[in-house]
Amino acid sequence: MSKVKLFSYWRSSCSYRVRIALNLKAIPHEYVTINLVKDGGEQKKDHFLKINPFGFIPSLEVNGDNNQNQIFESLAIIDYLENINPEPSLYPKDLIDRANAIAITESINSGIQPLQNLFVLAEIENLGGNKDQWAKQLITKKFKSLENIMTKTAGKYCIGDTITIADVFLVPQVYNAYRYGVDMSQYPTIERVNKLLEEHEAFKAAHPSVQPDAPKQ
CATH class of the missing domain: 3.40.30.10 (Glutaredoxin)
Incomplete structure (x- = not known):
């Protein structure tokens, strides 16, 4: 390696x-x-x-x-x-499942996260807006669509019962949702999948709070 x-x-x-x-x-x-x-x-x-x-x-x-x-x-x-x-592969072998995994991934990668990153939030603040309110409203709106998609695709995880790239992108975005005070009870499928993934060792070890540069509690 x-x-x-x-x-x-x-x-x-x-x-x-x-x-x-x-x-x-x-x-x-x-x-x-x-x-x-x-x-x-x-x-x-x-x-x-x-x-x-x-x-x-x-x-x-x-x-x-x-x-x-x-x-x-x-x-x-x-x-x-x-x-x-x-x-282990992060892409399902079934072509429909693979397409759905990529769709969920891209909805977060292009449609949610870039609109609430540091650069955008700084610009919102420079224009006199409330950056935290912007992020909260954005995620709240986008998660409604994501919840609708996942009610059709999810098993234990975003796509059936195997961890895929969609799960890799979901958990960090849910972390941001909690950070900005989004009421996750509105999204029971997202919340359920996220809680299960957070118990997986690979996800636990990647959590922001346990990184070497995280502020000491």
Whole structure:
């Protein structure tokens, strides 16, 4: 197995996804903290922009200290992990299940998380809005659609009874929902699946509260 280094931040939901995938696939890795809030954000500093010119985390470095071996964007990273370590697979073999897993994943990846990330929330605040209220209302609205989808696809997990990439993306987004005070009782399917996943060792080990850079309680 190649040397793997994850540039992460404890409360980053996108990094949280990759931590889950690394754990599910039992891939050893080094954790490198990029503090998103200290001194205006380390992700904006020159040393990190050489790693990821977009200034976002997570970023995954493979095969040693070489910026050309950086993979960024959580979905691309997880796709890479899937290919280097195909088992257990995060994609269902059944084509309809696979399509549904990707649809749920993309609804979170494109339709929810980007609209409540740090950059967007800062812009909302700059325009005089309430960033926390924005995030809460956004997630509340989007989760209504997600709940409707999952009532049709879920078994124990998002897609039947096997953990898939949809679950990897769901749990960090639910973490954000709780953070912004969303009433999760409105979404019984999402809440049930999330609670079960939170008991899985790979998800527990990826939780923000147990990361090395998480604030000490």
